[in-house]
Amino acid sequence: MLKEFKDFAMKGNLVDIAVAFVMGAAFNKVVTSFTAGIVSPLIGLIFQSDFNDLKYVITPGIADEAGTVTGEIAVLYGSFLTSLIDFIIVAFVMFMIIKGINKTKKKEEEKPAPPAGPTQEELLIQIRDLLKK
Template identity: 30%
Template sequence: MVSEKSQPSLWEGFKAFLMRGNVIDLAVAVVIGAAFTNIVNSVVKGVINPLVGAIGTKDLDGYSSCLKGPCKFENGEVVSGVPIMWGTVLSAVLSFVITAAVVYFLMVLPMAKYLAKKAARDAAKEGVQETLEVSELEVLKEIRDALVAQRGSGHTES
């Protein structure tokens, strides 16, 4: 028979799952990512769209092609035709690229450099410790050889 104490309860298993570091890190990343998305969307709508608007329409969402028949819109709704709203897709792609670039250059790249420096420091410390260990071993060998040489030169043990 299997005792109830050998298997963790459902609540204990759930609690252990939540308390893992990677789950908490993931939750923090999702919250930060959601907040960051608002910033990126504001940059796209407030800076990128007006720059594009200097060339064409004021909003990327206004760029579209009509697949079937003449496209007519009333109050932002399609009345006739089949429009392809490629401007909306372009806006989403720009938002993604800007988000990815900021995350890479402000978070991933600095963290990679920091971890590389830390690994180099750790390797250097380990190399120094190995050097100290080797030098201590060499000193002990020299002492041993000196003692053996003294015994062999006619000294007797007491």
């Protein structure tokens, strides 16, 4: 059973998927950092607040002496919009990568065929003519 598991785990496709998963997770961190550090503050200028703190308060909470609010019920649409922007950025980058890969594949497929040599009949005629000499 251990040998079967090892064979399964070391198949090329599974290893490729694992590598892609790790790279995707790292890329997601980069995009999240980009969105939180660059995009959100710029969009926050429009709303005159921190983009991630945008919310619609349904029921206000009670603030204690330390300033912590408890019992507040709110729709955190700023956080949702940040995640949506992250998704759109990742989807666009993946689209561009796939588009580039497909373009490369098309170029490989469109390579001109090597020039055709003489046909079999032409070779036989050349051999016949050489033998006549």
